[in-house]
Amino acid sequence: MRRDCVGSVQLNLQVLFSGVDVPEGYKFRDLAIEELQKVSRVYTDMEVKSETYTFSDSLQKDLLKLVGNIPIRYHGHSYNLPILLWLLDSFPFTPPICFLRPTSSMVIREEMIAKFEEEPPLGTRSSAHGDSPNDLLAYVSNLKVNEGVNRPDQEVKVSVIGGGDLGIATVLSIMAKSSVDKLVLIDIPESSTKGGTMDLEIFSLPKVEVSKDLSASAGSKVVVVTANAWSDEQSYLSVVQTNVDMYRGIIPHLAQLSPKAVLLIASQPVDIMTHVAWRQSNLLPTQVIGVGCNLDSERLSHIINISLVANNTGKQAWVIGELSENKVAVWGNMGPGTDQLQALSPVSNSTKPLMDRALEMLKGRGQRSWSVGLSISGITHSIITDQRKIHSVTTLAEGWGGIGSKVFLSLPCILGESGSTRLPGVALGSEDEMKVRESVACQVNLFMQLKM
Structure with missing residues (x-):
């Protein structure tokens, strides 16, 4: 930020926060201030406070919170919804924790319940209705993302770092699936997974460049490590x-x-190394993801829909959490008449036998180089084509399901050219919740022992 802008920002900050100090630890402080100023211009009665928030895992943090009313139009009438938004210290690149803030005068009228049963509120309608606020937000988001980046003459370049079996499998899978203008394979001397690049040099695949210099990756849309x-x-x-x-x-x-690239991590352990890559790169958390449980999620849905049910029901299952024995499964609820995922739901008592059997069948499938390479190519394709497809990838999990620590876990995310957008959390069963908490605790403990 230029020196002559600092005083203006500080002055606006004082007016906006009315004497409230911004807690230490906000990673994108200047950008957070800018976003809050935008909020204050649109919703002038929004009040900003600094208080201690307690996550469901008992971790406490001093965070900013926004308190006020949001006007919502429904059936020609305007309703003021009192809300409370807790802004995580990675705001604005992780979604806020949102609560309705009931007041003593709020009532629920019976006639409104009847109307909602006939036609759901705007926030819960599927995209098939065509006027969901989510559609508008997605549209505006696409306008921002696509502005100036989808020129026909712009080169689509992908780089793969590491010349071992997985690196070679990734190159071949991406070339088979995606339409890239240039794919660079870089065999770095520091890696123990190397030596497979000679055959690619001998047989010289079209559009594939083999190098030992990291600078060959310059200008990539996706960098796979x-x-x-x-x-x-x-x-x-x-x-x-x-x-x-x-x-x-x-x-x-x-x-x-x-x-501007999306950094896609496939090194092991993928949850830890994705976290390390985010900290070392200084990129936005939406730009750094790991392959995570994407392969397991695709396999699990295939097992359920083909091997067990014997027909494609369209039911989507997701594997989330840590890529270990502590990973858990959830269902994806699809909107009526659409292929868009509306929400996640935990495994219920009625569906648990089916899910348990599918997970047992999943255990026999290994993480072979070619299968992981195919998974990486699917993720890469969704990014470079701005497909907005959902994948279970390793991402910053802070704030998801009450997680207060900065850890990276596999969660369903929408992937596009700008990176990842995390889906909202889901209330897990006690057993699955314990697995996720154990993964969080283990990651936090391991990270404290690492020398960054």
Whole structure:
């Protein structure tokens, strides 16, 4: 920010916050201030406060909160909804925690309940109705994302970092599935997964460039990192630390060369390494994702719809959480007459036997290089074509389902050219909730031992 703008921002901040101090730890402080100023211009009665928020995992943080009324138009009438928004310290790149704030004078009229049963409120209507606020928000978002970035003459370039089996499988899968103008495979010397690039150099595939220089990745739309650096003799902590040290030498450089790219992490452990890549790259959290449970989610839905039910019901199952024994499954509820996912729902008592059987069948499927490569190509295709398709990928989970820590877990996200947009959380059953909490605690503990 220029020096002559600082005083103006500070003055506006004082007016907007009415003496409330912005808590320490807000990563995108200037951008958060800018967004809050926009809110204050539209909703002048919105009040900003700083208070302590307690997450469902008992973690407490000093956060900003917005309190006020939002006017909603419904059937020709205007309704003022009292709301409370808690802004996480990664705002505006993680959604706020939203609550309705009932007042003593609020009542629910019986006739309104009857009307809602006949026709659902705007916030719950499917996109088939064509006038959902979500459609408008998505449309406006697309206008911002697509402005100046979809020129026909712009090169679609993807780079893959790591020349091992997974790197080669990723290159071949992307070339088979996606229409890219250029694909660069970079075999870095620091990686223990290397040596597979010679055959690609010998047979010289069209549009594929093989290099050992990171600068060859400049201007990429997607940068896939498959490299790992470890040996079998190392302990788990030292294995992860070795990968962290390798990332320190490549991730900042990759981010500088392609500042608008989506960084797709496939190194192991993917949840930790995606977190490391986000911190080292200084990119937005929406730009850094991991392959996570995407492959397991695709397999699980296929098993349920083809192997068990014997016909394609269109029911979507998602594997979320940590890529470990603690991963859990949830259902995706599809809107009527549309293929758009409306919400997530936990596994109920009636569907648990089906899900348990499907998960048991899933255990026999390995994470082979070619299968992971196919999964990576699907994610990459959704990004470079701005497909807005939902994948279960590793993303910043702070605020999702009451998680207060900065950890990365697999969650269903909409993927496009600008990166990922996380879907809202879901209330899990006690057993699944315990698995997610255990994953969060383990990640926090491991991260405290790493030297970034």
